[in-house]
Amino acid sequence: MITNEQQSIKEKIWGQLGQYLTFNINHVSHLFARKVNRELSKSGFTLQIEQFPILFLVNHSTEGLLSQQEIANFLQRDKSGIQRSIRTLERDGYVRIVSDDTDRRKNLIQLTPAGKFTIDKISEMAATLNQEVTNQLTPEEVSTLLTILRKISAAIDN
Numbered sequence: 001m002i003t004n005e006q007q008s009i010k011e012k013i014w015g016q017l018g019q020y021l022t023f024n025i026n027h028v029s030h031l032f033a034r035k036v037n038r039e040l041s042k043s044g045f046t047l048q049i050e051q052f053p054i055l056f057l058v059n060h061s062t063e064g065l066l067s068q069q070e071i072a073n074f075l076q077r078d079k080s081g082i083q084r085s086i087r088t089l090e091r092d093g094y095v096r097i098v099s100d101d102t103d104r105r106k107n108l109i110q111l112t113p114a115g116k117f118t119i120d121k122i123s124e125m126a127a128t129l130n131q132e133v134t135n136q137l138t139p140e141e142v143s144t145l146l147t148i149l150r151k152i153s154a155a156i157d158n
Helices: 004-017 021-042 049-060 068-075 079-091 113-134 139-157
Strands: 095-099 107-111
Touching: 021 049, 021 113, 049 068, 049 079, 049 095, 049 107, 049 113, 068 079, 068 107, 079 095, 107 113
Parallel strands: none
Antiparallel strands: 095 107
């Protein structure tokens, strides 16, 4: 139960930060991540939404093997964070870490059959969540939202 004081603080924060695009985008992103993580947990998966990009990237690589550094570079994340995520994914059976035959200093990441199965299930869950959200919008609103998000992404990425 939220107290009157907590509600007052929440309203002040939203009054000040709610006018900023950055805050709103971050808030919506947080809500999506929380919902997806809950759904994953309910479905018996041990991974979190933050680990999806690693699985999808390895799945779509041409050789099916990527180094930890390549993954970190592509996702624009620090190597140590990627390494922790990969260790967790390995522990839970989604990926396998193998040594590079040509460079022993390199670890290559490969999807396991469980990892491939999980990608299919995650894709289904993402489509369902997408449908839940877009059903609340008109097709024009969805198109406009996607266009705006792409423009924002391009502006920030430059």
